[in-house]
Amino acid sequence: MAKKDFYPLLIIIAGLVLFPLLIRGNEYFITILVFWGINAIIAMGLCLLMGYAGQISLGHAAFFGLGAYSSGILTAKYALSPIWGIIWGITLAGGIAYLVGKPTLRLKGHYMAVATLGIGEIFYIIFNELIPLTGGPSGLSGIPLLTIGGESLEGLKFFYLVWIVLLLLLIFSLNLINSRIGRAWRAIHGSELGALTLGIDVARYKLQIFVLSAIYAALAGSLYAHFVTFISPSSFSLMFSILLLMMVVIGGAETLWGALLGAGVLTLLPEYLRGLEDFEVLAYGAILMVVLLFMPRGILFAIKKMLWRSKE
Amino acid sequence: MDLISQLCQYLFTGLTLGSIYALVALGFTMIYGATGIINLAQGEFVMLGGLIMVFSSTVLHLPLFLAFIFTVIVVTLLGALFERLAIHPLKNASLITLIMITLAGSILFRGGAMFIWGKDPYGLPAFSGDRPWYLWGATIQPQIFWVLGITGGAVLGIGLFFSRTLTGKAMIACACNPLAARLLGINVWKLVLLSFALSAALGAIAGIIITPITLMEYDRGPMLALKGFSAAVLGGLGSSMGAVVAGFLIGLIESLGAGLISSGYKDALALLVLLIVLWLKPSGILGSAEESALKKF
Numbered sequence: 001m002a003k004k005d006f007y008p009l010l011i012i013i014a015g016l017v018l019f020p021l022l023i024r025g026n027e028y029f030i031t032i033l034v035f036w037g038i039n040a041i042i043a044m045g046l047c048l049l050m051g052y053a054g055q056i057s058l059g060h061a062a063f064f065g066l067g068a069y070s071s072g073i074l075t076a077k078y079a080l081s082p083i084w085g086i087i088w089g090i091t092l093a094g095g096i097a098y099l100v101g102k103p104t105l106r107l108k109g110h111y112m113a114v115a116t117l118g119i120g121e122i123f124y125i126i127f128n129e130l131i132p133l134t135g136g137p138s139g140l141s142g143i144p145l146l147t148i149g150g151e152s153l154e155g156l157k158f159f160y161l162v163w164i165v166l167l168l169l170l171i172f173s174l175n176l177i178n179s180r181i182g183r184a185w186r187a188i189h190g191s192e193l194g195a196l197t198l199g200i201d202v203a204r205y206k207l208q209i210f211v212l213s214a215i216y217a218a219l220a221g222s223l224y225a226h227f228v229t230f231i232s233p234s235s236f237s238l239m240f241s242i243l244l245l246m247m248v249v250i251g252g253a254e255t256l257w258g259a260l261l262g263a264g265v266l267t268l269l270p271e272y273l274r275g276l277e278d279f280e281v282l283a284y285g286a287i288l289m290v291v292l293l294f295m296p297r298g299i300l301f302a303i304k305k306m307l308w309r310s311k312e
Numbered sequence: 313m314d315l316i317s318q319l320c321q322y323l324f325t326g327l328t329l330g331s332i333y334a335l336v337a338l339g340f341t342m343i344y345g346a347t348g349i350i351n352l353a354q355g356e357f358v359m360l361g362g363l364i365m366v367f368s369s370t371v372l373h374l375p376l377f378l379a380f381i382f383t384v385i386v387v388t389l390l391g392a393l394f395e396r397l398a399i400h401p402l403k404n405a406s407l408i409t410l411i412m413i414t415l416a417g418s419i420l421f422r423g424g425a426m427f428i429w430g431k432d433p434y435g436l437p438a439f440s441g442d443r444p445w446y447l448w449g450a451t452i453q454p455q456i457f458w459v460l461g462i463t464g465g466a467v468l469g470i471g472l473f474f475s476r477t478l479t480g481k482a483m484i485a486c487a488c489n490p491l492a493a494r495l496l497g498i499n500v501w502k503l504v505l506l507s508f509a510l511s512a513a514l515g516a517i518a519g520i521i522i523t524p525i526t527l528m529e530y531d532r533g534p535m536l537a538l539k540g541f542s543a544a545v546l547g548g549l550g551s552s553m554g555a556v557v558a559g560f561l562i563g564l565i566e567s568l569g570a571g572l573i574s575s576g577y578k579d580a581l582a583l584l585v586l587l588i589v590l591w592l593k594p595s596g597i598l599g600s601a602e603e604s605a606l607k608k609f
Contacts, residue, residue: 050408056408103591104587104590104591106594107590107594108594110344110350110545110549111545111549111590111594113350114541114542114545114586114590115586115587115590115591117538117541117542118542118583118584118586118587118590119587121538121579121580121583122580122583122584122587125576125577125579125580126580128576129574129576129577129580238534238538239534242352242415245408245412246412246415249408249409249412250412253408278426278427279423279427280423281419281422281423281426281427282420282423282424282426282427283423284419284423285416285417285418285419285420285421285422285423286420286423288412288415288416288419289398289413289416289417289420292402292405292409292412292413292416293398293401293402293413296402296405296406296409297405297406297409
């Protein structure tokens with residue numbers, strides 16, 4: 001982990017400690033922050049894949065869905081404990097990411113985009129059509145809450161679980177970035193040919209990060225399923241994959257902190273716009289457009305630039 | 313109904329769907345050629361074409377031909393405006409940011425359409441009556457022939473534009489290598505504007521001719537964009553004729569898959585074919601491997 005990452009980490013930890021004092025049991029706010037945490041876990045994986053290794057994916061909603069449905073089906077229909085749901089979700093998503101990643105990662109740019117998009121849509125259709133298992137479009141209900149030591153986690157407790165998982169993954173990812181592996185990813189991002197001449201096994205590293213980001217998404221999916229206790233395919237559509245991409249880009253794909261921020265902005269924004277009713281979609285589109293127009297490198301970069309300027 | 317008439321029915325449905333996908337794919341290809349951007353708002357042009365056509369023929373009471381022209385002009389202007397306000401100011405941004413901005417644009421168009429027309433689907437009377445034709449036992453709406461004819465005309469027009477006019481040739485040059493094109497004195501940004509205007513026009517035409525068959529509502533865009541994008545990639549991205557062929561192919565696979573195998577999995581089937589083609593031949597059906605190695609994104 002680099003030195004400059006310590007302070008933001010400390011701020012997050014301080015925020016987590018002070019959090020209960022700030023919100024005073026406001027359930028609605030806790031729920032939104034749980035969603036922020038869940039989205040941030042996926043966005044982080046996607047940021048590693050996109051911002052660092054330079055590979056695009058338009059299908060991460062599928063891995064999110066695989067995690068959620070594995071957890072949901074195993075616990076609600078086969079009465080396994082949620083821990084097994086999470087483990088199977090991760091294994092399944094990781095395995096599928098490995099299998100489809102192998103041929104897909106040979107593709108470049110737009111071809112990779114459309115291939116991952118196709119994978120995402122195929123799983124979306126499977127979630128819809130495999131009615132005996134998934135419940136189809138009407139969804140899967142009765143997913144139990146997570147329990148640790150006989151205590152079921154909801155509200156504030158679940159919030160802490162999600163954010164501690166997020167924090168651990170963040171520290172893991174920050175260390176990864178500054179390791180041999182992270183440097184290899186960045187080399188691949190810069191130039192695949194260049195990376196190859198340096199003796200980097202490009203195909204292996206790309207597959208590794210693809211599988212890793214799928215595992216992040218699946219873990220987030222399992223957490224999501226055990227939090228909302230009801231899942232339906234509409235949460236795992238192409239729109240969600242694109243929203244994830246948007247989180248990374250809006251926050252700033254160059255650092256993991258950008259992805260965290262972007263996940264927060266795009267989780268909170270719709271909540272604030274809800275009061276506009278018919279205007280909601282219009283306002284949402286307009287805000288995204290303005291942010292991208294004036295901060296093409298992401299919000300985090302824009303803030304940094306402003307701070308530099310004020311220092312001078 | 314025996315198998316022949318069923319097949320005939322699916323064939324015509326597939327060709328109709330394919331026409332629309334082909335037009336959308338052609339729009340994608342054009343903008344991609346000029347800019348390297350995948351314009352995710354491409355499906356919204358189709359939606360706007362359909363809804364503005366409904367508006368101009370039922371509210372403004374324009375005759376069919378005038379309504380057609382009026383709609384195409386309005387959507388073309390919207391496309392040009394979109395390029396001027398959203399794409400042009402971001403000359404130096406990364407490609408992924410530009411692609412995201414087209415996505416923001418698509419949400420904006422969708423939000424605007426929902427605000428103006430609401431969430432209900434709108435219909436349009438067929439161009440020349442509803443009395444179906446019968447062919448080997450299959451029932452064929454006359455509108456299908458309008459769809460096929462107009463699509464054919466549009467594709468031919470685009471083909472002639474690329475091969476016979478200087479502007480069209482400049483556009484091909486720009487798609488091959490923007491820097492070299494600029495060195496030869498081609499105004500690349502003018503061509504970018506033109507590419508957005510032309511693909512908006514193509515989208516509008518697709519929307520106008522398909523609305524009498526499938527109705528149109530504000531959120532139809534993304535699914536059309538997905539299919540059109542798949543077709544554009546399958547055709548090798550950058551090859552206009554490839555995009556058209558792939559568009560028809562996807563339409564046919566979809567309708568045959570829905571009829572003969574399972575209607576629930578029809579989209580999955582088309583996408584599976586797409587994936588397999590990409591895995592086996594990463595540069596698309598009609599694209600060349602050499603060319604795709606040169607593409608920057």
